[in-house]
Amino acid sequence: MTLDSLQPTTFKPSGKGLMNHKLTKWLMGLLILSSLTGGGYLVYRQTVISSAQEARSKMQTVPVQRETLPITISANGIIEAKQSTNVSPKSSGRLKSLLVDEGDSVKAGQILAYMDDSNLQGQLIQARGSLAAAQANLQKAIAGNRPQDIAQAQAQLEEAQANLQKGIVGNRPQDIAQAQARLKSAQATLAKAEDDFQRNQQLYNAGAISLQTVNQKRADRDSAQAAVNEAQQALALQKAGSRTEDIEQLKAVVEQRQQALALLKAGNRQEDIDSARAQVVQQQGSLKTIQTQIQDMVIRAPFSGIVTSKYSDPGDFVTPTTSGSSVSGSTSSSILSLASNYQVVANVAETDISKIKVGQPVTITADAYPDKTFQGKVAQVAAQATVTSNVTSLKVRVDLTDPETLLLPSMNVDAKFNAGNLNNVLVVPTVAIAREENGTGVRVLTETGRTRFVPIQTGLTVGNKTQVRSGLQGNEKVLVSAPRGFNRGSNRGGRSGGMGGGYGGMGGRRGGF
Known part of the structure; x- marks a missing residue:
């Protein structure tokens, strides 16, 4: 029998067979549904649960540690000079030259500028001359008088004593005889003149001579008479000797010359020497004042530092003040400013x-x-x-x-x-600190691999670490980061799911410490 010869046979079940057929279809559908459900569960298990386990394995946690935190206090500040001054001359004057500029570093005592001192140079010469004169006077007072001065005074005293002795003793006989001789000569001249006058008078009476000749002879006679009178007085003075007043005067001269000689021999008094020495000191002070004023014309740095500003240029008129002024004007109150330390x-x-x-x-x-x-x-x-x-x-x-x-x-x-x-304190990373409904705290990893929120009391924050004063024992592990979408909570996933924002917000807030 061949396949082609096979004819399809139509099956016509009976009523009982039809019922069995429907039951078979229902069982097959149930079997298919069960297979689909089991497969979905397997897929869920392989995808969701495996993904969650993989996410837990990627969580980053760090153990709570004990450390020593340095305490630092931050503050904003500005640089200021501990020592600063505006450099000015001690007396008003014109700036001759300036040797530094802004930004230059200078040492203490370094010359910064020169003032015009031409008006002080003449005063310096005058003060030196006055000091030299005072020193010479002092040296003279200390050395005393020269021997020549003493010898001269001695001679003058002896002359005065001789005059006094002459006045006391009176005139010598020779002087009296000389006066008598002069009187006799005058008398003889008078006799001759009288004789000539008488003879010429007779001639005039006889008309032999003129009246003029008679008058001339009369004048000669009168002159001879006056000479006789003078000689008589001189002879009388020679015979009478010196008057008491003249002798007293001569004694006074002698005493005066004696005192002068004694002073020369004794030298200068100590008071005079002290006065001369005081004059020297006074002139030395005057000279020192002028020299100091000239030295003050040389402007030096009072301390080491940096020239921060320049207020004057050569030719400007500056004054002894400490206020700053602009260099644009013709006058300035300071030369420059100096700062240090x-x-x-x-x-x-x-x-x-x-x-x-x-x-x-x-x-x-x-x-x-x-x-x-x-x-x-x-x-x-x-x-x-x-x-x-x-x-x-x-x-x-x-x-x-x-x-x-x-x-x-x-x-x-x-x-x-x-x-x-802060020694031996509990610290956690600052980014692990979050803020939830229960307050500020951290998420601690449990033995089951899940996390729970633990409220803590924080202290000092140094860098990326924060001190925990209470809430942790020290053996916990805290969550610092988790994969995106990971359920940080144990049972309340909806609330825990919002932790991502809390962590990020806490980290941002702490980042400013």
Whole structure:
């Protein structure tokens, strides 16, 4: 029998066979549904649950640790000069020359400028001459009188004594005889003149001569008579001797010459020497004053520092003041300003001022030198607070160590005060701290591999770590990051699912410490 010869046979079940056929279809459908359900479960298990386990394996947790945290207080500050002054002359005058410019570094005692001192040079010469004269007078007073002066006074005394002796003794006989001889000569001349006059008178009476000749002879006779009278008086004086008044006068002259000689021999009095010495001191003071004024015309740096500003140019008139002025005018009140020993003046919040102590180390940074750090020490804490924009702060001065003098006045800096350490404290990464309905806390990894939220009380934040004051024992592991979409909660996935924002927000808030 071949296949082609086979004819299809139509099956016509009976009523009981039809019922069995429907039951078979229902069982087959149920079997297919069960297969599909089981397969879906297997797919779910392989995808969702496996993915969750893989995500847990990728969670980042860190153990809670005990560490020592340095306590630092940050504050903004500005560079100011601890020592600054405006350099001016001691007396008003005209600036002759200026040897430095803005930005120059100078040493203490270095010459900065010269003032015009021409009007003082004449006074200097005069003061030197006056001092020389005073010194000569002092030397003369100390040395006493010369021997020649004493000898001269001695001679004058002897002459006065001789005159006195002559006055007391009277005239010598020879002087009297001489006076008598002069009287006799005068009398003889008078007799001759009288004879000539008588003879000529007779001739005149006889008309032999003129009246003029008679008058001439009369005059000769009268002159001879006067000479006789004078000779008689001289002879009388010679015979009478010196008067008492003349003798007393001669005695006074002798005594005067004796006193003069005694003074010359005794030399100058001590008072005169002291007076001469005082004159020397006075002239020395006058000379020193002029010399000091000339020295003050040389302007020197009072201390080592940097020339921060220039107020005058050569030819400007400057005065002895400390206020600054512009160099654009014809007169200026100062020459230049000098600053040294720079300090950091930081404004520290009143809540942190109790942690600031004199001598405390400070680390300083400046935007101008981002790759450099500078060191300093607290030098002074202000005794009075200041309020600016309703913020209370106190000024803290910090001595700066800057050998290269890189930081200049008015530069802005950041100061970090090293206020000590927190020893052996619990710390967690700052990014692990989150804020939920229960407060601020961290997510701790449980033994089942899930996380639970633990509220904590935080303390100081240093860098990327924060102190935990309470809430943790120290043996936990805290969650710092998890894969996106991971269920951080144990049973309340909806609320826990919002932790991502909480973590990111806490990390951003703490990042400013």
